């Protein structure tokens with residue numbers, strides 16, 4: 001499942017493949033991908049050159065010379081790949097970029113979506129309007145303010161209004177790095193732990209971006225995926241720090257992996 005790092009890798013790939021170019025051919029293969037979007041208007045916008053490819057949290061935002069924007073949200077299994085159109089499985093949208101090839105929006109589970117925005121309407125899009133700061137913009141003061149309300153820390157961080165882009169994998173990994181108990185409450189955090197989180201969240205994402213950089217990211221749920229994480233999906237493996245077997249549990253309704261020695265509850 002893509003989190004900030006995987007979406008950032010997609011942003012860099014798409015900028016490289018698509019910047020300043022317009023699609024010459026567009027195929028909408030599954031209209032369920034489109035939310036509140038007229039298919040003809042989508043095709044029309046894709047036929048304009050891309051001016052900017054941005055990321056905000058787990059959303060990608062493509063901006064065009066006609067001042068329209070397309071927001072891509074990958075959810076569980078969505079991804080955009082450069083692929084021959086004939087061989088792309090689970091293709092929902094395909095657009096051809098000259099000198100690049102076919103860009104294919106694939107989505108096996110069909111939770112992903114995209115939405116077209118007319119000029120000056122993107123600012124009212126609720127998921128972006130209420131989104132918290134990017135991890136790279138955090139300071140201990142900002143994070144401390146955002147975690148001021150007593151709440152399960154994991155639930156607070158999964159809430160994109162607290163900090164943008166954090167997902168379930170990042171939480172297991174960063175709690176392990178900072179030795180925070182998996183069921184910690186925001187009110188349990190010391191100043192040193194808040195400082196560690198403000199530093200380790202962006203550092204963690206930088207490392208995952210570097211390790212994941214490829215034309216196509218294989219999400220951990222996919223069969224051919226390699227597990228690049230220290231504790232996530234490593235139940236019973238030795239803790240890389242102290243060799244205690246990693247425990248799997250469920251917190252905030254999501255799988256959680258932790259070291260019972262390093263992260264004493």
Ligand SMILES: [Zn+2]
Pocket residue numbers: 239240241242243244259260261262263
């Ligand atoms: Zn340990």
